Amino acid sequence: MAYKNLTQMTANMLDPVRGWWDERQLSRVVPVSGYDGTTATAVVAGSVGFLNASGQFVKGGGASARNKMPLFARGGIEENDAVRYQGNLAAQKATQVAQGEVGISCLVGTGAYELGTTEYAGTPAAGDLLMASTAANTAGKVATFATSSGTSLYIANADAAIGANTNQVVGIATSGVVKNQYGVNMVYFYVNWWPAI
Amino acid sequence: MALEHLSDMEKRANQVVRQHIDQMEFNPESTIKVARATSDYIRMKLREEGFLRKILPAQTITGDDLTKQVSTDKPSKVVELEPDSPGAMSIPFGEFPSGTYIYGKRWLVTFSRIATPMFNKDVAELHDYDLDIRQVISDNALKDLQAEEDGKFIQTINSLLSNDTMNQDQSVPYGPGGAPITLWKTLSGGLTRENVVEAKKLMMAAGARLRPQTALVNQKTGIEFEKWTREEVGGDMAQNILVNGWASEATKWCSLNWITTIKDDLVPNNSMFLFAAPEFLGRLYFLEDTTMFVKREGPMLSWYAYEMLGGGIANAAAVSRVDFS
Numbered sequence: 001m002a003y004k005n006l007t008q009m010t011a012n013m014l015d016p017v018r019g020w021w022d023e024r025q026l027s028r029v030v031p032v033s034g035y036d037g038t039t040a041t042a043v044v045a046g047s048v049g050f051l052n053a054s055g056q057f058v059k060g061g062g063a064s065a066r067n068k069m070p071l072f073a074r075g076g077i078e079e080n081d082a083v084r085y086q087g088n089l090a091a092q093k094a095t096q097v098a099q100g101e102v103g104i105s106c107l108v109g110t111g112a113y114e115l116g117t118t119e120y121a122g123t124p125a126a127g128d129l130l131m132a133s134t135a136a137n138t139a140g141k142v143a144t145f146a147t148s149s150g151t152s153l154y155i156a157n158a159d160a161a162i163g164a165n166t167n168q169v170v171g172i173a174t175s176g177v178v179k180n181q182y183g184v185n186m187v188y189f190y191v192n193w194w195p196a197i
Numbered sequence: 198m199a200l201e202h203l204s205d206m207e208k209r210a211n212q213v214v215r216q217h218i219d220q221m222e223f224n225p226e227s228t229i230k231v232a233r234a235t236s237d238y239i240r241m242k243l244r245e246e247g248f249l250r251k252i253l254p255a256q257t258i259t260g261d262d263l264t265k266q267v268s269t270d271k272p273s274k275v276v277e278l279e280p281d282s283p284g285a286m287s288i289p290f291g292e293f294p295s296g297t298y299i300y301g302k303r304w305l306v307t308f309s310r311i312a313t314p315m316f317n318k319d320v321a322e323l324h325d326y327d328l329d330i331r332q333v334i335s336d337n338a339l340k341d342l343q344a345e346e347d348g349k350f351i352q353t354i355n356s357l358l359s360n361d362t363m364n365q366d367q368s369v370p371y372g373p374g375g376a377p378i379t380l381w382k383t384l385s386g387g388l389t390r391e392n393v394v395e396a397k398k399l400m401m402a403a404g405a406r407l408r409p410q411t412a413l414v415n416q417k418t419g420i421e422f423e424k425w426t427r428e429e430v431g432g433d434m435a436q437n438i439l440v441n442g443w444a445s446e447a448t449k450w451c452s453l454n455w456i457t458t459i460k461d462d463l464v465p466n467n468s469m470f471l472f473a474a475p476e477f478l479g480r481l482y483f484l485e486d487t488t489m490f491v492k493r494e495g496p497m498l499s500w501y502a503y504e505m506l507g508g509g510i511a512n513a514a515a516v517s518r519v520d521f522s
Binding site for chain 2: 006007008009023079080083084085086087088089102163
């Protein structure tokens with residue numbers, strides 16, 4: 001007989017192993033762009049994204065993310081402190097977003113943090129430069145320059161003559177894929193932002 | 198709570214802050230005294246002035262009252278809602294009623310923390326203000342908390358009444374025929390006696406047939422009632438309203454309890470929100486009562502207020518809104 005697994009709170013996580021928390025921490029609470037109450041449009045804990053012009057979190061990389069400050073989601077938009085179930089007061093008056101969510105807590109990509117995330121693509125190794133994957137099926141995950149699950153190149157290397165640094169780096173891996181204490185695969189990294197100038 | 202008592206609390210809070218603010222760096226007891234005095238004052242003031250707490254009476258709960266879930270450790274509470282019944286039927290002799298298996302609806306209450314910004318100030322500069330220190334510390338916090346509490350409440354109501362995509366399920370009110378109905382209407386002709394009666398009837402059109410008990414308007418809308426003449430009001434009430442003002446004369450008006458607010462950014466001009474009795478409307482739980490955190494590090498004073506609440510509208514048929522045009 002098949003077993004049905006329960007989704008545990010450890011399935012998706014951002015684990016700030018160094019540098020968090022402090023009342024002066026560099027973090028930001030943002031609503032999620034395009035979230036319509038469906039899981040397909042949701043953002044889970046550990047995802048990487050960036051702040052768009054409307055002050056909302058956009059999951060993943062892509063050309064529009066070029067040189068935008070990366071954000072790492074500490075919680076998911078469908079968690080109880082962010083989403084609003086029918087009739088609940090959880091919505092935040094200040095944001096007044098149509099979806100009514102409070103927003104997710106994110107650590108900012110210039111902060112002095114070492115983070116662990118369940119949201120990665122491929123098999124990064126310690127020392128690898130991490131970027132935000134641009135592949136649709138791994139959006140919101142950190143990845144190395146070219147992983148089996150898709151390139152993390154932000155834009156086509158049109159400036160090949162200059163060559164260096166056309167890809168935005170969001171972190172440097174401090175581990176490969178390792179299981180955490182809950183048996184969930186994680187990748188650990190120092191937050192480190194290199195703009196693609 | 199009498200207003201004199203509130204004034205006493207304000208004076209006491211100010212006295213405690215003045216007395217202990219310079220000692221906070223050396224004496225932890227002084228920090229506790231300042232935090233406690235300002236917390237008490239803010240709590241009382243929120244109860245007096247915020248409209249959310251007047252419409253949904255607050256219940257303080259503890260961690261033991263929460264409902265654990267597998268997928269999260271963020272606090273939540275499952276509230277059982279009154280089950281519906283398909284209704285009785287007339288049957289011929291020798292016949293038996295058809296069966297129905299009973300289920301109950303449940304409502305998930307999630308909790309969120311409200312916090313003011315963390316205010317920071319050098320104590321030396323704080324002493325340079327003529328206005329009392331307590332006012333600087335706690336009144337900003339109070340305004341922020343109130344705006345967020347009441348703002349969340351109004352946003353929730355507007356969202357429910359506009360049947361937005363986040364609420365397309367059992368929270369949508371249904372009419373007696375089973376079709377979804379809208380309990381947010383615009384009535385032309387202004388704030389007339391006839392329109393107020395029509396507004397009261399709106400909630401009764403839902404299948405639950407609830408009666409509104411409380412009305413919420415902003416003070417500019419409320420003052421419109423002073424235009425009602427003797428023909429509309431009758432007796433000496435029209436004269437009393439003209440002399441004393443509507444707010445002081447009409448504690449009970451059109452068989453409703455009235456709450457007026459200055460927050461016209463939340464309750465627009467010429468809009469009226471109507472609520473059924475709290476037991477039909479929803480719940481308001483406080484898992485953390487309003488608390489003022491105060492800290493002094495060297496010459497720097499830091500403070501913020503926070504609270505944790507959950508609840509809202511469990512029954513969308515128990516609230517309606519009318520805009521008078």
